[in-house]
Amino acid sequence: MTLREKLQALLKEAADIVAKAQEENRDFTDDEVTRINELKTETDDVEAKVKAADDAQAAAAAMAGKAARPPAAPLQVKDRQTDSDAVTFGERFVKSGLYAEFRKQHPSGLGQGSAVDIGRVKVGSMKEWLAGRKATAAPLQVALGHVQPVRMPMVDQVDRDNLTILDLISRGEADGPFEYLQVTGVTRNASVVPDEILPGDAAVKPTSTIQTELADAKPYTYADGYDVTNALLSDAPALATYMNGELExxxxxxxxxxxxxxxxxxxxxxxxxxxxxxxxxxxxxxTDAMAQVKALRKAITKITTLPGGQVTACLMSPEDDEAWDLLQDEMGRFFGQGPFGQGPNTSWGRTRALSQRLAPGTVILGDWRQVALLDVEGLSILAFNQHKDYAQRNLVYVRAELRAEQVIWKPNRLIVVKPAA
Structure with a gap:
């Protein structure tokens, strides 16, 4: 068993213990607490070994690049794939053929005014990039958005990062643009009818209707960039570490x-x-969040009264999340878990996810599985200094791009709750 396989096995065992306790609506047993502590120690040890192996491999690649002589011609290479054995996106970039050729040309680093155009390097797919999302990533695959408000044990070893919209939505792949029917409303008239309906009978076969709207799913390039120095660009291990943090x-x-x-x-x-x-x-x-609290409960009813309607999560701003946590009764006691409580945050039993892109006061809830992000061309990284005055300032512009398209299959399964104008 490899180190990474052992790490996955340890994580899965911990996830199984958590899932079992949540399913049975109970605290951890003494044996489970002991085992989780053991798993935590083993996981930290294996992760340290994996990191050490990765650092050694990246350092070896960097030293091999320094040993080569630079060719005279400037580098101008187009799109290429990366080393499939690399694990992280940063490692895939620094182990790609394009980056290796760049290092061969500049074994001792970049001089002032040197031209940099590493080109486009495909470092993975959208599925790989989103694989670490807490809500849907195996092995921690719990019911999406339905975290039960159970009482947690005194010692909580479970990592519960704040969820975002990317943890809630569906994911998939697409070959290109397509048209689809958005379901905006459904009228169901299903009923029991006689086996035979004679002329003149009042009873007729029921007819249900679906209100739809034609929509286009088109690929778009989602991109953002960040600046690095020439020195960082030439240091493969440091660059890989920096990119792994900044890509997300x-x-x-x-x-x-x-x-x-x-x-x-x-x-x-x-x-x-x-x-x-x-x-x-x-x-x-x-004056407090209570009006919003009541409005969200009414909104849940508007979704759940739809045939098959479900509320998987409530997406709100960090400011609203704070207002919910600070709600108190007349005696000053917090309605929620208070400053020393642990466990999942919920809105009427539905998970609260956060978004800085939402204005305070506005909350979106519903069945987030009806929103999908479809991968078209995967995730790519470009690095060049033909940007502003970067060549003169020894800076390089590194840009991450994802070519994908977004669809909303059933808009009526979502509801926006906001203050009255």
Missing amino acids: YSLDYVIEDKLLNGPGTSGEPKGILHTTGVQELTYTPG
């Missing part, structure tokens, strides 16, 4: 914004807040 922030920011606020014009996709058929409910804000 760079792409999450723009994709989350377009999923919510995309106008659908000027070459941009159409987000939830501009999609026809998404329900809406307004409320009058008060």
Whole structure:
């Protein structure tokens, strides 16, 4: 068994213990607490060994690049794949043929004014990039958005990062643009009827109707960039580490914004807040979050009274999340878990996910599986200094791009709750 296989086995065992306790609606047993502590120690040890092996491999690749002589001709190479054995996106970039050729040309680093054009390097697919999302990633695959408000044990070893919209939506792949029917409403008239209906009988076969709207799913390039120095670009292990941290922030920011606020014009996709058929409910804000609390309960009813309607999560701003946590009764006691409580945060039993792209006061809830992000061309990285005055300042612009398209299958399964104008 490899180190990474052992790590996955340890994580799965821990996830199985958590899932069993949640399913049986109980605290951890003493044996389970002991085993979780053991798994934590073993996991930390294996992760340290994996990191050490990765660092050694990246350092060896960097030293091999320094040993080669630089060719005279400048580098101008187009799109290429990466080393399939590399694990992280940063490692795939620094182990790619394009980056290796760049290092051979500049074994001792970049001089002032040196031209940099590493080209486009495909480092993976959208599925790989989103694989670490807590809500849907194996082995921690719990019921999406339905975290039960159970009482947690005194010692909580479970990692519960804040969920975002990218943890809630569906994912898939697509070959290119296509048209589809958005279901904006359904009228169901199913009933029991006689086996035979004679002329003149009042009873007739029932007819149900589905209200739809034709929509386009088009590929868009979601991109964001960040600046690095020539020295960092030439240091493969450090560059890989930096990119692994920045890739998530760079792409999450723009994709989350377009999923919510995309106008659908000027070459941009159409987000939830501009999609026809998404329900809406307004409320009058008060001095605390209680008016919003009650409005969300009414919104849940508007979704769950639809045939098959479900609320998998409530997406709100960090400011609203704070207002919910600070709700107190007349004696000053917190309605929620208070500053020393642990466990999942919920809104009427539905998971609370956070988004900085939502204005305070506005909450979106419903069946988030009806929103999908479909991978078209995967995730790529480009690095060049033909940007502003970067060549003179010894800076390089590194850009991460994802070519994908977003769809909303059933807009009426989502509802926007916001303050009355």
